[in-house]
Amino acid sequence: MDPWNLKGGQLKILSQNEIEEIHQRALDVLQQVGCFFGHQESLSILEKHGAVVDHSTGITKLPRNMVEEAIRLCPSSMLLAARDPKRDIHAEGDRVYFGPGTLPIKVRNLETGEIRMGTLKDCEDFARLIDALEFIHFFKAMIMPSDVNQKVAELYMVNAAYNNTTKQISSTPFSAQGALDLYRMGVAVAGGEGAFKQRPMIIINMLAVSPLQWGRTNLEAIVALARVGCPMIIGSEPQGGTTGPAPLAGQVLLNVAETLAGITLAQLVRPSVPIMWGNVGSISDMRSGLFASGAVELGLINAAANQLAKFYRLPTYSTGGMSDSKISDAQAGVEKALQALMVALAGGNYIHDAAGLMESCLLTSYEQYVIDNEMLGMVSRVLEGIRVTPETLSFEQIKEVGPRGNFMGLRHTLDHIHTEHYLPQLFDRNTYDTWEARGAKDVREVARERAREILATHEVETLPGEVQEEFEAIIRKAEETYGK
């Protein structure tokens, strides 16, 4: 199996007619209800191009043709370059890549098992851990460091990331200035703005706040990043029942309207700027109002949103592989696997939160990443499906072995094991006696051992000195501007 050549798209939740219906109703929402834009410059840009702006409320109605033109301008494929070109992401069509969970604040200590706040050292260790995990393709900040300047924490995280993994990097900005600083870090790694155009070394994500509002910080970031041509993720995260309608169809509709509103602005600023379609919505548990991150509905919503994005021919950014459990238990396994499988089968190009996250995105652990890597390996095997060729149909071998024989001794069997069978590295398939004789280890314990082994032995080449100096200058300048 080649983890860098995965393809989804087998799962269709919505029919073509339903997709068209959602598209038309989304255009109605934008034209009749409108969307709130909390940023004066964005309002001016939209108004200049024909949007109907109510300056007293910030609510802006977008004509259908304006939105449809913006969709047409979006490139349908996106190269996201990694330090190691073999690890580049080609977000397009039904290609599938997985990434880690984003910005929890707490981590389970690998040695003691206690829960504590994340640190910069965790950022470095998590980056190095996923560098070694073969079914995690890109980096997104996996823990919030509590021990750095919180105003520019994303710059510290991305610094830690580039120095500890050669996989592709993406980040959430903490301010509009932070978004531009992240872009500058990407430019520094690429070796200049011209080189960045050829090999964009970072993607930055901005989300609307449901229902139908784009806040000032994210709009400032979208406008600034569109001007420099930096790849962006634009999307939204409605929670069914609280910030979105309870029915999943209405929630997908809301995501489409909110995302299109953001995309329209970006394309007005700079036509053809590369954008990834973002949907990370789920439902709220209506007994508490809390975000249900492990909900099976999240899988359905994200699968459907992927169909919409493909209808628009845009690369997609999804969520799939989360859990609300507090420990790496059966609940975590079931919730994560169902979501990841659904979204991968729907052909999510850039599926984040596919590993590591627990407790509504607030908690993470090293062992959970190792366990989820195994789960993603199994999902990857599913994506490969069943190849039907004369060779794989094995008619000749069935004839050769005949009734009452076996296939163990065939060269044909040996030749196909590695491509046809996923071999677990973590999950135990031994007999009870063997398992017991080998220490009767829980998968969590095996995962902790593997995590410790990776952290003790896996090395990643750090950035060249001159890039590191540029990083330090960017962070120093940001801290001078923002203060501590």
Added chain:
Amino acid sequence: MSEIIIGQLRDAIVALDGDKAREAAQKGFDDGLDPVDMINQGIRSALDLMGERFASGNLFLPELMLAAKAADAAVGILEPELLRRGGAAEKLGKVLMATVEGDIHDIGKNIVTLLMKSAGFEVVDIGVDKTGEEILGAAKVHEVEVIGLSALLTTTMPRMKEMVEILQESGVRDQYKVIVGGAPVTQEFADLIGADGYGADATRAVNVTKRFLAR
């Protein structure tokens, strides 16, 4: 007779029926029942029951909101008479709620506000993206005793610390109890920034407030 009407009022709110709640309140008003009794024994006890069910996970959020709406409908009938008599329904205390600067998420704050109101507090909700100065200004104007701060984003949590500092610098720290909450906020964080209380969830935010305002 009064017990029957108060019972109807309570049942209407529990059944989420605003029209029936309004009717019962009107009937009580027409029959000359004491509005304070109707509020305390009818409306208050219905909302307490709903609050208990919510806290134990046996009620959906929309049921809580619709019960509060039904209660508001009944209060609307009783309020003019209450004011005319110069009395007021007993309030447990006054609370200000705000989402801090840079954060426009308001669901968590709204749920806490709803539960606080249902529990009998007077709540002044000044909305989202509020600076420390705006929050302090509103706290003074409305003469609140408790300030509830909400943040969903890890990036806006530092504004809570700044709020406590603003209260200290203005020399009014001891006049307010500060309660913090929101998904990324922890007891550890609340202690670190010198907040008085921490609401791990909406029910616990209400319980902490009750403790502060116990009279």
